[in-house]
Amino acid sequence: MVQSEQGKYRAGTARGIYLGLREQIATGVYAPGDRLPSTRALAEELGVSRTTVTTAFDQLISEGYVLVRQGAKAVVAGNIASSEAAPSPTTGAPSRPLSAYAVRAMEMPVHIPVAAGGLKYDFRYGDVAPDDFPRLAWRKAMTAAIFARRERLGYGHPAGSLALRQALQGYLWRARGIRCEADQIIVVNGSQQALDLCARVLVDPPGKVLIEEPCYAMARNVFAALGAELTPAPCDADGIDTGRLPAPHGYSLAVVTPSHQFPLGGVLSAGRRRALIEWAEAANALVVEDDYDGEYRYDVRPIPPLYLSGHGRVIYIGTVSKTLSPTLRLGYLVLPEALVEPFVRCKQIADRHSATFEQDALASLIESGAYERHVRKMRRMNAERRTAFLDAMAEYFGARVEIVGTSAGLHVVVWFSDFAAQDEERLAATAREAGIGIYPISRLFSLATERRAGFVFGYASMPARIIPDGVRLLAKTLPR
Structure with missing residues (x-):
């Protein structure tokens, strides 16, 4: 049988x-x-x-x-060995060892997001409210892109569609003051691919890379998985502390978030900007500027990108993940002219090109003005959310907390004077049991430090009206 x-x-x-x-x-x-x-x-x-x-x-x-x-x-058949085990669709580890890259990746902390799991109040950073997405405008733009007459359906240019790069060229000038040619722009699958390309094109392991401390964990992982030697540079209320930079020898890159340091929220001052560029020049290194939420300034005028004062040594990264949705996976690089061709070649090897219909739809939104109208609307709505969160924290926590990074972006860091850093995971678990998502800042540090407990609170994914309820419940949940 x-x-x-x-x-x-x-x-x-x-x-x-x-x-x-x-x-x-x-x-x-x-x-x-x-x-x-x-x-x-x-x-x-x-x-x-x-x-x-x-x-x-x-x-x-x-x-x-x-x-x-x-x-x-x-x-x-005679060429079937009797000792060969039948392959199973459900079991079995690879018979060959993993690459050094994969081994390093497997040793890193997991940053794969999980479903909220019934959390009524989730303060996870990076999420945006689903009702904020401009469904009708995006559907109209996508429909036009799909039904546009094309001579053929084929592979596009690795740098991205010319229409989108030209639209981004104009947008960057209007919104961020960046003057560049369309040929200097490469469309990528979100800022994560932009960072990955920077690592692959510009770093030979074990080359040295300067990163912020604390920093965006997935940026650190890109360079660590490659095998780069990472040097954490401490950050404070004014961004990366250029007075504590290492000697400029042997470095390939410095990766920074100067307009809104992630996660602490500091803005890199003019003096520190000059010092960072001088350090990069002395090291013959490039600076990667991740402008992940540059559209969101509330109490001050928009901060000029480091790219403008970088003497051709800065690579600028932008994204629509915070203005439209992280699900679209659309971002872009602005490169010094000498780096365009290497990046284009490596982008083609990675994935040929980013999704064409989505590029055309975004180009249409920018060209029509709908994208910038949407950004202005989101800035107003997120300012309301920020105010609701800050007012509720003041009411229910008062002097028990210190909040930093409030002038920009879609998140803040809250330091709790009642608790130590080693309490963070326990407090997060307690809050989750009550239906509240809070996220320890310790996960973003590479070095252990003696400090208060801190949490990164994102406020862009919930209606402003329910944010105070979440803060009130959190105050009842956390022990005194």
């Missing part, structure tokens, strides 16, 4: 018969050269149609397990 593999497939199906025979061949029940039962006999034994058995045999023949000759029964 033909048995199905590990009982997962019914023997009465073609799939089950195929798997059962394949396992018996691989484990030596049928040796090379042995004749198999006829399709008619096997169909009668199993109580199935002959067509079902023939389908199973056809699959075995196509995979080289079975040979057939005119007028003779099917036999097991």
Whole structure:
């Protein structure tokens, strides 16, 4: 009787018969050269149609397990080793060792987001409210992109669609004061791919990379997985502390968030900007500027990008993840001209190009003015959310907390004077049991420090009206 593999497939199906025979061949029940039962006999034994058995045999023949000759029964192929174990769709580790890159990646803390799991109040940074997405405008733009007449559907340019790069060229000048050519812009799958390309194009392991401390964990992971030697540079209320930079020797890159340091929220002062560029020049290094939420300034005028004063040594990264949605995976790089061709070649190797219809839709939104109208609307709405959060924290926590990074972005850091850093994970677990998501800042530090407990609070994913309720419940939940 033909048995199905590990009982997962019914023997009465073609799939089950195929798997059962394949396992018996691989484990030596049928040796090379042995004749198999006829399709008619096997169909009668199993109580199935002959067509079902023939389908199973056809699959075995196509995979080289079975040979057939005119007028003779099917036999097991002679090149099948009897000791070969049948492959299982559900079990088995790779027989070869992982690459050094994969080993390093596997050793890192997991940053794969999980579903909220019923959290009524989730202050996770990076999420945006689903109702904020401009559904009608995006649907109209996508429909136009899909139905636009094309001579053919083929691979696009690795740098991205010319229409989007030209639209971004104008947008960057209007919104961030950046003057560049469209050819200097490369469209990527979010800022994460931008960072990955910077690592692959510009760093030879174990090259040195300067990173902020604390910093965006996925940025650190990009360079650590590559095998770079990372040097954490302490940050304070004014961003990266350029007075504590290491000697400028052997560095390939410095990766910074000067307009709104992640996560502490500091803005890099003019003096520190000059000092950082001078350090990069002395090191013959490049500076990667991640302007992840530059559109959101509330109490002050927009901060000019470091790119403007970078003497051609700054790579600028922008994204629509915070203005539209992280689900779109659309971002862009602005590169010094000498780096354009290497980045284009490596982008093509990585994934050929980013999704074309989405690029065309975004280009349409920018060209029509709809994107900038949406950004202004989101700035107003998130300012309301920020105010609701800060007012509620003042009411329910008062002097127990210190809040930093409030002038920009979609998150703040809250320091709790009642608790120590080692309490963060316990407090987060307690809050989660009550239906509240709060996220320890310790996960963003690479070095252990003695400090108060701190949490990164994102406020862009919830309606402003329910934020005070979440803060009130948190105050009741956390022990005094």
